[in-house]
Amino acid sequence: MKTIALLTVLAIGAFLLYGTPEFPAWGDPQAPAALHVSPYYIEHTIEDTAVPNVVTSVLADYRGYDTMFETSVIFAAGLACLMLLRRYQPKTQETRLYRHVPTGITLRIAQGGKIPEASDEFERIDSQWVPYDLIVKLTARLIVPFAQLFALYVIAHGHHSPGGGFQGGVIYGAALILYAVSFDLRSTFRRLSERTAILLSAAGVLIYASTGFLCMLMGGNFLDYGYLAPLLGGDPVMARSHGIFIVEIGVGMAVMAVMVSLYYNLASAGRHDEGL
């Protein structure tokens, strides 16, 4: 079996090499890929969409339809992870640890034991609890807000610089995951619950798709942002630029929520009890 696998790999490798001599030279301006469709994008981006960043205009306008489905792929991946990993088990299955805050005494509640009522004196702790970690928590506190701000900047500035919904969404998600890692899973749930994460991920893609649908209702083709001009103000070209911005927000929202939801399910093995 291993030999067959090795032979297959060698055959595919040889086949890849067979084609390579005809590759155009690296960065060749006369390569077919540089002569047919791309020149149109480079020359017309500003007059068509008023977006200086050609990558953004191709990604979110000329081929925006692909991007909508790429966002849906991310949504589907988050949902798949939820569906396969999430365990809805009764909460009293395992031993749980509580800490009496004023005295620092830890209580171990075995299966079926009585759980302290919600009060300020007791807090639920992870099995690998460590006392207040000044350096880690303080650093995270400093980084998280700036990371979130930067994420919003990246989403908003995709028109002019590298960035956009995917990158910004990932940064925003990473900020929340950093918070979850340095504090604990339960305090992250208080900020962004599982339900909100699922809702946000669906709403994000829905923003994208329904923007497209709105264009259809306004008389254009699907995702033809130019027809949104009467709603957004300005001429059809500026409407395209604004339309791109709206869908980038949707993408950012969906990506952020899916990142966080993936972390929730992977870090707690689907039990949403204790994190990493």
Next chain:
Amino acid sequence: MNANLPELIVIIPLIGAFLITLAATVHGKLCFPLAAAILTGALVSAVGLLGRVLAEGVVEYHLAGWRPPWGIGYRVDPLNGLVLVVVAAVALINLLGTRPLVEKDFGDRLGPFYTLYVLFVTGLMGIVVTGDAFNLYVLLEIAAITGYALIGMGNPQRAPLAGLNYIFMGTIGASLYLLGVGYIYLVTGTLNMMDIAARLPALAGSRLVMTAFIFCIAGLCLKMGFFPLHAWLPNAYSHAPAAVSSLIAPLMTKVMVYVMIRIMLTVFDPGFTFGTMGVSRGMVWLAVAAILGGSILALGTRHLKRMLTYIIVAEVGYMVGGFWLGNRAGISGAALHIVNDAAMTLCVFLAAGTFFYKIGGESIDDLQGLFRKMPVSMAAFAVGGLSIIGVPPTCGFFSKWYLISGGLAAGQYAFVGALLFSSLVNLALFFRIFEIAFFEPFQEHHGAHGAPAGTARQEAPLQMLVPLVLTALGLVALGLYSGDMVSRLIEHAIPAGIV
């Protein structure tokens, strides 16, 4: 809205999928009616679109208003118009017919389940309708990821591993296809299918085009489970939840066969596909191996769904072999078999799901006495079985007829022999089941307590029976309209150069 029909068939299920997730947070009971409404909408649009294609010829749609090749374009001809109706109809019938099964298995997760279900259908509809080689890949990813998740939710001991194998193989297949599209872009600078087709003839003899061609075929063969790349398929389909295997088994492989026909005939020139590349004969021989291998493996198992999955392996061989015969009858037979096999597979898998719902067993030995206990579902299963064997007037006979006459015209007698052999094996397979279900008494330990042994009728609930019976009747109807389908739809989609 009529002008937007090509887009509506994809966008209704897409937006609908997100609405299901939102509705699930309000109440789980909302999911099923919403999903049914969405898929009905998609089916109505697909039928409307097919009507438009019949009236006006090829329908095009430019997404975001950009003319191809700069933007993404949809292009609907009679062939994909027909496949779209099939996908929408199968998805809707299966949704209606499996509600009790879904509620039993996923009662606490109805929202995610139906969202993934509808997204999977979105992916398949998008694959079929698109005229852009890269857009096809993106939709392939949607159908694949949702498919992995749906399959992985089956039998907890086996399904996750089967799903993981499917992920590996499916990802390799999709990557090979993407590599092929990348090479095509490298030499033509475009992704639109018609534009590629217009620019490829000037590149005759290019090694990159040949490499791209081979990578596309290899990737698609892996995705459709074509022998010898079928190893992931039986496990993935037989360990999936019952409601999922009757969705994925009829659709995924058939849609991939459609994609192969589309890429080989529309993107690459038929002369190039069947002539220059010189792979036709080899592909037909592989199809012969697929048919023989699938039939023999099916004989060796007593697990009902597993047996049906091996039959699918053989049926993929029918379609791929028929296509690579390279003549009109063969390609018509392959295209017609996409429709017929989707319907037959739906029928037998729905019936298997119904049996599983009532008796809980999946071995063919558990079917003892079922003709008396569940006469209606068993009769529907029998119609499906007869159609797979190829008994007229069920639809299976007609596509097999085209395939055999194509094989004779092309002088591929081995292919004809394999088709006849597989019909005989299917005869043995299904009559073995009929015998068990008809003659052997029903075993008491399966029945509910207190029910008189042997003769008690315990039919499945009406909401499962009606879709199943409709599908079985549909098999006969499809058979009666085979001639019309070929002359009015499929004939127009095959390039004129093929005789």
